Amino acid sequence: MGFVYIVLHLILLLLLAPLVEGTIRKTKAFWQNREGPGLLQPYYNLIKYLKKDSVISDNASWLYWSAPYLTFASIAAAALLIPSVSPDMTISFAGDIILLCYLFAFARFYMALAGLDTGSAFGGMGSSREMFISAMVEPVMFLALFSIALKVNSTDLSVIAGATASIGLGLMNPSHILAMIAMFIVSLAETGRIPIDNPDTHLELTMVHEGMLLEYSGKPLALMQYSAMLKQMLILTLLGNVFLPWGGLPSIDYIGLLSGSLIYIVKIFILALITATVEIANNKLRIFRVPGLLMTAFFLAGLAVVVQLLLKG
Amino acid sequence: MSTGNMYSQLIDVLSFVTLAITFSVICSRRLRNVFILLSLQAILLSGITGLVAFVSNIKHIYFAAAITLFVKGFLVPAVLLYTLRKISVINRVESFFSTRLNIVIAIILMIISFYVTEPDLLSQNPLARNSLPIAISLVLLGLFIMISRKKALMQVVGIITMENGLYLMTVSTTYGMPLLVELGMFFDLLVGVIIMGILAYRINKTFDTINTAKLNNLKG
Amino acid sequence: MIISENLFYASILTIFTGGLLSCLLSRNFKVSTFIAHIASFAGSLFMLALAVIVLREGDNLAISLFKVTPWASLNILVDSISAFFLLVISLSVLSVSIYSLGYLKEYQSKKAAFLGAVFNLFVLAMYLVVTVDNVFGFLLVWEIMSVVSYFLVITNHREERVRRAGFIYIVMTHLGTVFIFVLFFILYRHTGSLNFSDFQSVGPNLAKNVQNVIFIFSLIGFGTKAGIMPLHIWLPKAHPVAPSHVSALMSGVMIKTAIYGLIRVLFDFLAVSYTWWGITILLIGTFTAFVGIVYALVERDLKKLLAYSSVENIGIILASLGITIILKRYGYGEYAAIALTAGMFHLLNHSIFKNLLFMGAGAVLYATHTKNIDLMGGLIKRMPWTALFFLIGAMSISALPPFNGFISEWLLLQSLLVLGISVPLTSLKLVAFLVAAVLAFSGALVAAAFVKAFGLTFLAVPRSQQAAEAKEVPASMLAGMGISACFCLVLGVLPYLGFKVLSPVTFKITGYSMSTQRGLTDIFMTGARTGLGGITPLAVMGFLVILIFAALILARVLGGKTKTRISETWTCGETLSPEMEYTSTGFSHPFEVVFKTILMPHRVKENSFIVAPYFGGIIKFKSNIKPGFETYLYKPLMDLFLRSSNQVRKIQSGSIHTYLSYIFVTLVILLIFAK
Amino acid sequence: MLPAILLIIPIITASLFLFINKRLHSAINLLGSLAAMVTGLYLSVSVFVNGPVSFASGIFYIDILSAFIIVIVSIISFISTLYSLNYMKVEVMHGSIEAGKMKWYYFLLHLFTSTMLLVTIVNNLGVMWVAIEATTLASALLVGFYNKEASLEAAWKYVIICTVGITFALFGIILAYYSSVSVLGQSSNALNWVALQEIAGKLNPRLIKLSFIFILIGFGTKAGLAPMHTWLPDAHSQAPSPVSALLSGVLLNTTLYAILRFHIIANKSVGNGFSSNLLMIFGLISIAIAVPFIILQYDFKRMLAYSSVEHIGIVTFAVGLGGEMGLFGALLHLFNHAMAKSLMFMVAGNITQKYKTKKMARIKGVLEAIPYTGTMLMIGVLAITGMPPFSIFTSEFIIANAGFSQGKIIAGMLFLGLLALIFTGMFYHAAKMAFGEKPLKIQSGETSVTNLAAMTVPLAFILTMGLYVPPYFREVLDQIVLLLRG
Known part of the structure; x- marks a missing residue:
């Protein structure tokens, strides 16, 4: 039975991911006083890309065409670790938050290599910046996650999610809030949002993620973009279920599942709205200003740990 | 006052005079005077030797006294004076230090010599109460002369002064060394002089000078 | 006991005879190198068997080899610690020996034969270092190991740079050895014995200061060899200039012998008495790891990059040793076992993937005759196997699942968390979390460095003629790399094998071990589990594979069959030329800017205009990294030393008067003082 | 009779050179030195087996310690004469030396050997003094043999400084004689060291203290202890290489032997570690003083000379440390250093003849130019700086261990640290010479087989003694240690 739930969980995430992306775009368009494409546009895009023939650079090697699959697989594997509707719907025996971070790293590694593979300067630039930013992000993410792990004495995501859910509002101590803010900044960086990256342009000066994907087309592009959406979804889930426990994660029965799903989906979409709003309210930073921002996040996360330690005594 | 005591006092006095002569060597500014003083010192030493021979009644010490008188009292100064005239160096003792400093150092050295032998190291030997510190003084002063004077001839003077110190020591404390050692020492002295002579000759030929201050190419 | 003793002798004799024969047959370099490396291969197999037997049975092997004088003898004792290190070394030597068979064709001369012989001697010395059981023997083989590796380093001694690197290496390692000498002699003074067995757990009987001195000296002495900052300066110089199979062994295993020494002294002899030792080691390790990888990141020389990365990994191993000490001091033996497992497993892993990477670098060097990343590119098509193996190495070192590096990284972070949760001091907890953050940061930088190393070396268009003409290396070299790559995967998926080997250690x-049960489920399903969480690498691997297929199927089902067209890379309409590609310098530029306090980069741009400012002519661009430790630590010290030496030299002025006055003054002083 | 024969053989050989035809030089040289070596070794072995030999009414006395030194003297002398054959021939060919002077060279060389042997076999400390002075005189002309400015300067300094030093030593001996006479009365064996050792407890300690200071300064000058070593680098570097090998490898040892003898007496008489401490201090100073000179050296042979200062310092330090371990280490080191240093000087000889310079900056690629010599250069340098598995490592290990085991932690650390610095310096220069490309004008190829043959002897000792000290050798050393500890 457990296996079915896990598959269900994965399918839920996979299905919702483009919709979240669509929501964010729509929200941004709203703030920009534009009509914007429909909420379902990302689905159409993906299907379209999947059906198109692809053009591959003559310089590219096997690594180039294998990268999208590996990226997708690793992000999807990460998806299996993050509890969405219920803490029990994960393969928690297989790994914890550390594995999660490293699965993201896996995806990034391949994306960056793929960016370099075609020989285009844009790809190289994208890879370089991606690795640069992710390196700055990593310690923040670990600290933020560790401050939570410290609270519940476990690095297992389902345990963390379960525990935070059962604590409920009592969770909202200063440490937690600090960690949450830090994690939010991390989520902006990890999902390639303004002020760190601009997902909407191919402009040389601003692109990071898109730079690496510049040469992709057809099916590989679809997979790459889908992976990105899924990753965004995962990060939001992480934020929602680990840092925002309201509503709780009910046990596995039909009503529980239903209510759980509902609460989960609402949380994710609220977070998506917030993300879009923050994005629209900010300017893209110069790349060398990014470390400053992340440094702030790092201090917040560090502070979260300190406070947590003091609270724990 | 026993006779032994009287003799020992006499030897003491003579030893002090020997030391005083070395002091005057240090003060002198003329090479010629230095050599004459050396001769005087040797004559004194010979006198001491004779006295020791008389007191101890050992015959071969008389022989030593005679040899000293002849070799150190006349032969060596004569040779030195001859050399001085022959190589016609300016008849001045050149020192690295001022005369006053020289004397101060010499006095300090003497004090040190007495200091290190106090209290009476040789108390069992009535003849040589003070000869040990005086001998050490002479050795130190001889080396000091070698160090402080620029002329090669003065280095020889230094060596001779040291020798005199040793001699004073052997004579007054142990009535000379065993015969075999004495012979060996004489042999060494002889060969040493020859070898130094050969080297000096070669150096003179190669460097066109015998000034030791110029021999400082090997450094580091 | 008999079997293991025979195995030991067999191994030593095989390796030695191989070296000797190789020397004797130096006229025919093919035969002689073959003999040398087959011998080291066979010898290592014996050693591996020995190690496994000792680890399984728990029987120590003790042999008294010979006695030079009453105080100088050579005894062997293989206990679990030795056996583990034997295992590490022999695994590395196995693959490197095979690799060398092909690699030595680079040195087609008489030199190759001697290289083979010296290589065997080096291997032998390493085996002995970790098994010798007394002070004289240890120092003997330790110094032999240094000297022999020095000769290996300066194989290309016609280059000034190589000679310099070799010199710095041997001097640093020798100065470090002085500290080792001292600490052993101090132990001798307090135990009256030169045997390691008599030093065991002697720590608590010693005075506090003595223990602390021994600790500091062992840290400096072994730290020099291990390459901790700031004593590491020889490492990024010596490892790159050595022939690659030698760098593989030096970086992969030789520096680990220093860790062996540290473990022996701190745990076995002193039985760690003070917490501050642990904190010191933890902080030094973290610092080393971080600064090491920062230097690696901006390096253009592939082998130098790898060397700096070794510095980083040594830092990680040291950090875990520090955690072990702290946890042990606070009485958390079970947790200490986790930390120690993390460190030792990382040691094993690093030896494997660093071997692999150096062999890969060697293969690239073999094919392109350059170590400069900026002159490579596009090798993945010309050398597909090398590229694959190098990629596996790069992924392992970047701690990506499902390779072995991830397991040890995971354990390390877990043990830091455990430290942060368990110790009673808040300040110490904070340190733990900070260290965790710094190590996570370093981990990300490692990934960046190896994206650069792999990406710029193997991907895109060749940037030089040599790279364009490169050909795949001989099969023996590939086999060597392949073995290591397999180890990477196997240990990554079935880390239980590693834990099993480690548990006696x-x-x-610590009195505990990570996993002690046996059985198939353990091997396959128990990855690693601490009090805080667990991973099952095999499951992760499985899910990854399933999901890859899922992705393939998904794309096919949803998108239908599509075609793929090959075309040029889009470069805004121009034709792609190698000059347009991102270079190593470009790739690491953002890091250079951010870490400018550490790296002190220096960039010069000279424009020479042909007509006017708007019509560019030649632009010259120079950039280099200032070696901070050398400029601000070693050089001033060196200058001071040389200057004062030069002052002292003035005493030999050449003047005989001065010389006599020395005698005079000495005499007077003695006379006065001796009274 | 044997001691007398041992003494006479080199003298006869030496005097033969004054009469015989030039063509016979090589043969006589070889035969003479071989005979001396065989006699010396035979004599030593018989002493090792049968105990001390006394001869000529107690003037000659060979105990196990003297026999040990005789072994070193006779082996190195033989090697040096063997090496001289071709080396001097080449020097004559190069025009550095007139062909007619060769007989004087051999004459002095053998005479020098005989004086060194004399030092070791006499019982009377006075005669020992005479013999030591004789070694100076015999070797002074050898030092200045090239008759160039530098060598003459070196010889002059050698003679003058050593003579001054030795005068001090004589003063010390007179003092000792005096104090001995006051116990034994006027007798000819009042200076015999056996007698002295027996009555050491009764001697006036203050006098002996004074006497030991003078003797230490005096013989220390000759042995090359800092700061009285100043003549040593000049003399050892300017002499022809075979002579340098003798000077550094043997002569220093024989003088040190004299100090050792006196140390035993002083130690018994004064007690309180007085002489031991002095020896340790002088030993450490000698090691320390060598550091800057070795590191900033320009001349190959000077570097080796400073290394001799260092090693004499090591032995002195070890003797000062005393105890079973210290003395054992000292003796082993004495032997090892003699071998290693003579090898190094021969290597230097080969290299300087090939490159026609002693300036290290001009020597490059020795391994390519003269591969065997180059290999020996590397081995020699590693050996002399105390790297395993060569012999000096073992002795230095024992010495350092002795230091620490006696609680002299600071001294021990200084000792090890200074040695490491010296290693740095010597290895730097050696690596610069050995590696790299050889200059174009230098043709590769060894100078001669006899040179290499002479070098293999010390090489064999260096290679084996690090890992294997023959049991009988060890036993001899043990017995000497027993003798020295009284």
């Missing part, structure tokens, strides 16, 4: 040191 951790048990001996």
Whole structure:
């Protein structure tokens, strides 16, 4: 039975991911006083890309065409670790938050290599910046996650999610809030949002993620973009279920599942709205200003740990 | 006052005079005077030797006294004076230090010599109460002369002064060394002089000078 | 006991005879190198068997080899710690020996034969270093190991740079050895014995200061060899200039012998008495790891990059040793076992993937005759196997699942968390979390460095003629790399194998071990589990594979069959030329800017205009990294030393008067003082 | 009779050179030195087996310690004469030396050997003094043999400084004689060291203290202890290489032997570690003083000379440390250093003849130019700086261990640290010479087989003694240690 739930969980995430992306775009368009494409546009895009023939650079090697699959697989594997509707719907025996971070790293590694593979300067630039930013992000993410792990004495995501859910509002101590803010900044960086990256342009000066994907087309592009959406979804889930426990994660029965799903989906979409709003309210930073921002996040996360330690005594 | 005591006092006095002569060597500014003083010192030493021979009644010490008188009292100064005239160096003792400093150092050295032998190291030997510190003084002063004077001839003077110190020591404390050692020492002295002579000759030929201050190419 | 003793002798004799024969047959370099490396291969197999037997049975092997004088003898004792290190070394030597068979064709001369012989001697010395059981023997083989590796380093001694690197290496390592000498002699003074067995757990009987001195000296002495900052300066110089199979062994295993020494002294002899030792080691390790990888990141020389990365990994291993000490001091033996497992497993892993990477670098060097990343590119098509193996190495070192590096990284972070949760001091907890953050940061930088190393070396268009003409290396070299790559994967997926090997070691040191049960489920399903969480690498691997297929199927089902067209890379309409590609310098530029306090980069741009400012002519661009430790630590010290030496030299002025006055003054002083 | 024969053989050989035809030089040289070596070794072995030999009414006395030194003297002398054959021939060919002077060279060389042997076999400390002075005189002309400015300067300094030093030593001996006479009365064996050792407890300690200071300064000058070593680098570097090998490898040892003898007496008489401490201090100073000179050296042979200062310092330090371990280490080191240093000087000889310079900056690629010599250069340098598995490592290990085991932690650390610095310096220069490309004008190829043959002897000792000290050798050393500890 457990296996079915896990598959269900994965399918839920996979299905919702483009919709979240669509929501964010729509929200941004709203703030920009534009009509914007429909909420379902990302689905159409993906299907379209999947059906198109692809053009591959003559310089590219096997690594180039294998990268999208590996990226997708690793992000999807990460998806299996993050509890969405219920803490029990994960393969928690297989790994914890550390594995999660490293699965993201896996995806990034391949994306960056793929960016370099075609020989285009844009790809190289994208890879370089991606690795640069992710390196700055990593310690923040670990600290933020560790401050939570410290609270519940476990690095297992389902345990963390379960525990935070059962604590409920009592969770909202200063440490937690600090960690949450830090994690939010991390989520902006990890999902390639303004002020760190601009997902909407191919402009040389601003692109990071898109730079690496510049040469992709057809099916590989679809997979790459889908992976990105899924990753965004995962990060939001992480934020929602680990840092925002309201509503709780009910046990596995039909009503529980239903209510759980509902609460989960609402949380994710609220977070998506917030993300879009923050994005629209900010300017893209110069790349060398990014470390400053992340440094702030790092201090917040560090502070979260300190406070947590003091609270724990 | 026993006779032994009287003799020992006499030897003491003579030893002090020997030391005083070395002091005057240090003060002198003329090479010629230095050599004459050396001769005087040797004559004194010979006198001491004779006295020791008389007191101890050992015959071969008389022989030593005679040899000293002849070799150190006349032969060596004569040779030195001859050399001085022959190589016609300016008849001045050149020192690295001022005369006053020289004397101060010499006095300090003497004090040190007495200091290190106090209290009476040789108390069992009535003849040589003070000869040990005086001998050490002479050795130190001889080396000091070698160090402080620029002329090669003065280095020889230094060596001779040291020798005199040793001699004073052997004579007054142990009535000379065993015969075999004495012979060996004489042999060494002889060969040493020859070898130094050969080297000096070669150096003179190669460097066109015998000034030791110029021999400082090997450094580091 | 008999079997293991025979195995030991067989191994030593095989390796030695191989070296000797190789020397004797130096006229025919093919035969002689073959003999040398087959011998080291066979010898290592014996050693591996020996190690496994000792680890399984728990029987120590003790041999008294010979006695030079009453105080100088050579005894062997293989206990679990030694056996583990034997295992590490022999695994590395196995693959490197095979690799060398092909690699030595680079040195087609008489030199190759001697290289083979010296290589065998080096291997032999390493085996002995970790098994010798007394002070004289240890120092003997330790110094032999240094000297022999020096000769290996300066194989290309016609280049000034190589000679310099070799010199710095041997001097640093020798100065470090002085500290080792001292600490052993101090132990001798307090135990009256020169045997390691008599030093065991002697720590608590010693005075506090003595223990602390021994600790500091062992840290400096072994730290020099291990390459901790700031004593590491020889490492990024010596490892790159050595022939690659030698760098593989030096970086992969030789520097680990220093860790062996540290473990022996701190745990086995002193039985760690003070917490501050642990904190010191932890902080030094973290610092080393971080600064090491920052230097690696901006390096253009592939082998130098790898060397700096070794510095980083040594830092990680040291950090875990520090955690072990702290946890042990606070009485958390079980947790200490986790930390120690993390460190030792990382040691094993690093030896494997660093071997692999150096062999890969060697293969690239073999094919392109350059170590400069900026002159490579596009090798993945010309050398597909090398590229694959190098990629596996790069992924392992970047701690990506499902390779072995991830397991040890995971354990390390877990043990830091455990430290942060368990110790009673808040300040110490904070340190733990900070260290975790710094190590996570370094981990990300490692990934960046190896994206650069792999990406710029193997991907895109060749940037030089040599790279364009490169050909795949001989099969023996590939086989060597392949073995290591397999180890990477196997240990990554089935880390239980590693834990099993390690459990006697951790048990001996901490009284606990990570996993002690046997059985198939353990091997396949128990990855690693601490009090805080667990991973099952095999499951992760499985899910990854399933999901890859899922992705393939998904794309096919949803998108239908599509075609793929090959075309040029889009470069805004121009034709792609190698000059347009991102270079190593470009790739690491953002890091250079951010870490400018550490790296002190220096960039010069000279424009020479042909007509006017708007019509560019030649632009010259120079950029280099200032070696901070050398400029601000070693050079001033060196200058001071040389200057004062030069002052002292003035006493030999050449003047005979001065010389006599020395005698005079000495005499007077003695006369006065001796009274 | 044997001691007398041992003494006479080199003298006869030496005097033969004054009469015989030039063509016979090589043969006589070889035969003479071989005979001396065989006699010396035979004599030593018989002493090792049968105990001390006394001869000529107690003037000659060979105990196990003297026999040990005789072994070193006779082996190195033989090697040096063997090496001289071709080396001097080449020097004559190069025009550095007139062909007619060769007989004087051999004459002095053998005479020098005989004086060194004399030092070791006499019982009377006075005669020992005479013999030591004789070694100076015999070797002074050898030092200045090239008759160039530098060598003459070196010889002059050698003679003058050593003579001054030795005068001090004589003073010390007179003092000792005096104090001995006051116990034994006027007798000819009042200076015999056996007698002295027996009555050491009764001697006036203050006098002996004074006497030991003078003797230490005096013989220390000759042995090359800092700061009285100043003549040593000049003399050892300017002499022809075979002579340098003798000077550094043997002569220093024989003088040190004299100090050792006196140390035993002083130690018994004064007690309180007085002489031991002095020896340790002088030993450490000698090691320390060598550091800057070795590191900033320009001349190959000077570097080796400073290394001799260092090693004499090591032995002195070890003797000062005393105890079973210290003395054992000292003796082993004495032997090892003699071998290693003579090898190094021969290597230097080969290299300087090939490159026609002693300036290290001009020597490059020795391994390519003269591969065997180059290999020996590397081995020699590693050996002399105390790297395993060569012999000096073992002795230095024992010495350092002795230091620490006696609680002299600071001294021990200084000792090890200074040695490491010296290693740095010597290895730097050696690596610069050995590696790299050889200059174009230098043709590769060894100078001669006899040179290499002479070098293999010390090489064999260096290679084996690090890992294997023959049991009988060890036993001899043990017995000497027993003798020295009284």
